Amino acid sequence: MPKIVDREAYRRELAIKAVDIFTEHGVNGLGMRGIAEALGISKSALYHYFTSKEELFKASTEVFLEPTSLYGLAEGEGVPQDKKEMLTKLVIALDSRFRGELTLMLDYTKDRSAQQVSEDSLLAIANQKFKGELGNIVGDSHADQAYALLFGGLTMRLLNGEQTKIEDIVQWVLDIPNKNGH
Template sequence: MPKQIDHDAHRQDIARKAAPLFSEHGYSGLGMRRIAEELGLSKSALYHYFPTKKSLFLACTEVVMTSAQAGSGNPGAADAPDPAEALIGFAKRMEPDFAREMSLLFDYLRGKTAEDIAADPAMRLANDHLRRQVESLVGEKQAEAVLCLLMGTLLMRHFTGGQLEFAAIRPLLDGLR
């Protein structure tokens, strides 16, 4: 009797294993042949589950966002006693992988137009995930501005070698909600 394969679970497993490859080598640094080799799959097996590198990248984004959401739970309920502290905690949890993820992101987006980026399902998925996390703390009205502040702070912390303190944005976050 042939072996029963849960194709959805196998597809998720491939994406989970491929995600670190994208982070390590970048989007343009990988081809489907190399990904298949790194995962110990035949190229045809990889193409069976993911007809394009872009479809694999989207699946990897879904796995990473689902994992991040499960790992962080709710970064802080809307009724948290100190939303500012919860937001800073959220940014601190993002920080260890921030530079690598931004490098991957810019590599992935290289050559795309603003319209391409706006319509890209991986970008929408990641942006929606981050926005929901921040909305849970500050509400829908302020989420976009606060997310910009957090992302900018992470970027500046990277550019200053961590010299910019999170305390610098605390006055802007106090009084939210």
């Protein structure tokens, strides 16, 4: 009897696994053959679920931006309602994969003009998601500042060998509305 596969569930599983592959190798580091090998499936099987590497990358990006992944939550765990706890979970989750994500982002944008980057739908989705989450914490009017401070703090932490503490980054972001008089 043939094995019955839930196409969408398996497609999602492949996209989840591909997040780590893209983070490790970049967007341009592997072709579909290399990605298929890393996933442990044939290239033709991968093409059955994704018509291109770009389609797989888009699916992986969408999975990465879901709350479970974004906040590093266990399956079934909800996003905390307390702003400090919410931001702490977000910073810890981002920090755990920041080097790979930064490398991936640079690889993804390196051969693109400023206009191409500004018109890229995946980057727009990611930016909106991050700014939306930060807006929930510090208010929409401070989301851009929080976004810059969060990624600046994570970059400092990366470059100074984790001397910048996660708690400090969290507090810097939480202090934004107070410093702006709101």
